[in-house]
Amino acid sequence: MTIEIREVTTKKERRQFITFAWEVYRNDTELKKYWVPPVITDYMKTLDKEVFPLYEHADLAMFTAWKDGKLSGTIAAVENRRHNEVHQDRVGFWGFFECFNDQQVADALFNAAAGWLKKKGLDTMRGPVSPSMNDQCGMLTRGFDSSPVFLMLYNPPYYNDLVLASGHHVGQELLAWYIDQSIIDIKRLRKIAAHVMKREGLSIRIMNMKDFDREIERVRDIYNKAWEKNWGFVPMTDREFDFMAKSLKPIANPHYIYFVEDRDKRTIGFSLSLPDINQALKHVNGNPFSPTGLLKYLWYTRKITMVRTITMGVLPEYRNKGIDSILNTHIADYGGRHGVFASEMSWVLKANEAMSKLAKVIGGRPYKEYVIYERAV
Structure with a gap:
């Protein structure tokens, strides 16, 4: 089995990057019941460096993982220069993470994001942040039995296992109050x-x-x-x-x-x-x-x-x-x-x-x- 990481460079690839999420959720009845598909046109704008104003002071790279020739995961890496100026640190971000329950694929994706951020001179990565703290962020750890509200995220429970097993630790915990x-x-x-x-x-x-x-x-x-x-x-x-x-x-x-x-x-x-x-x-x-x-x-x-x-x-x-x-x-x-x-x-x-x-x-x-x-x- 081989895993290939490809960087997204074209509009067609960007759309494929976005719509991969449907593959993750479509075959799981429980997840599909609560997941809310993203608006494709909105995500296309958010991930367009020529359109979304965040990228006037940030850079973005998107990666897809292919296992034995099949698309199996996605991740984006973001260097937010304005964040590092404000907080005087060297933190980069990852987001738009979607993946089958496969640790090898997840590791390859996180390593791709980490490698890109390291080349930018950063020493830490934080996520999911998609693509900034003013947008969608946080991985769901409790409350899988109801759909997310507008502009909040939903994910399979196993995503947390994949992240922790890849060497992450808890940075911050967030709450949603009903x-x-x-x-x-x-x-x-x-x-x-x-x-x-x-x-x-x-x-x-x-x-x-x-x-x-x-x-x-x-x-x-x-x-x-x-x-x-x-x-x-x-x-x-x-x-x-x-x-x-x-x-x-x-x-x-x-x-x-x-x-x-x-x-x-x-x-x-x-x-x-x-x-x-x-x-x-x-x-x-x-x-x-x-x-x-x-x-x-x-x-x-x-x-x-x-x-x-x-x-x-x-x-x-x-x-x-x-x-x-x-x-x-x-x-x-x-x-x-x-x-x-x-x-x-x-x-x-x-x-x-x-x-x-x-x-x-x-x-x-x-x-x-x-x-x-x-x-x-």
């Missing part, structure tokens, strides 16, 4: 929110989609200030943030995107939640833009029962003042009025006790766990 909004004590939450708003002289409003560009500037400013000290965080460039915002705009519901303002109408906090469109994407096999795919997508988006709270950000001077209670009240209130009684708060560092405490206060439970692994290169 919040059943139907059991939240909404009256109590409203009272707390009203008290905080009166005490601090605050007001809250939804996103103004007609002023989209300026609203995004407000989000970007707070996001970068609020998260700058978080593990692994790298501030997005203007181009990265604008690209992400425009890609999410078609699915955004302004009633799940809130801004908190002070007496002078200065934005001091925000919350970004999105409908869990994975509930619809699960039925379109990676192509929501085909005639049948579009019809199915539109039909199932009417049945979405969950939102994902991707991020909350508060300016440093307003932390620990209960601003989160204001944001959570409005998310729960609007969701309850429209039949959406579930939300996922993700992802949250397991070591972030403050965020975990917040999730518990509103009735959350950690129902999925993820790991970002590390190893020397």
Whole structure:
């Protein structure tokens, strides 16, 4: 048996790299039940160095593994120069890992990524990060019995065994919190929110989609200030943030995107939640833009029962003042009025006790766990 590693260089090979995942999941009934196929056109853009703005300060290599002439695994390696400037380290990343349950193939893939990163002068690799910490990251270790929400990952349990056996160790653990909004004590939450708003002289409003560009500037400013000290965080460039915002705009519901303002109408906090469109994407096999795919997508988006709270950000001077209670009240209130009684708060560092405490206060439970692994290169 021979294993050959090939570097992806053409558009056709890139599409083959993406669609290999179908081979992993199609023959496993249990996995197939929960896996949500990625949107092929989105991944094609994300892995296009001429299109995706991350690569203005990063480099990417994609590898496929062939065992006895059969495609058997994929991995991408990323050198993020901006990350290394911010954190003063020499860390590279791997992501888009898909593989049959074959340790030899997995080892060949990780060695290919490690070799490429080492040539870049890096000494550590971390993953899965696909392709940055501002995108999809973390390997699922608990919670395999339900589908991932929008922009979160799913993988077979054996992936963790393959990673650990290849010389990785746990770098960071991440949590996804499930919040059943139907059991939240909404009256109590409203009272707390009203008290905080009166005490601090605050007001809250939804996103103004007609002023989209300026609203995004407000989000970007707070996001970068609020998260700058978080593990692994790298501030997005203007181009990265604008690209992400425009890609999410078609699915955004302004009633799940809130801004908190002070007496002078200065934005001091925000919350970004999105409908869990994975509930619809699960039925379109990676192509929501085909005639049948579009019809199915539109039909199932009417049945979405969950939102994902991707991020909350508060300016440093307003932390620990209960601003989160204001944001959570409005998310729960609007969701309850429209039949959406579930939300996922993700992802949250397991070591972030403050965020975990917040999730518990509103009735959350950690129902999925993820790991970002590390190893020397």
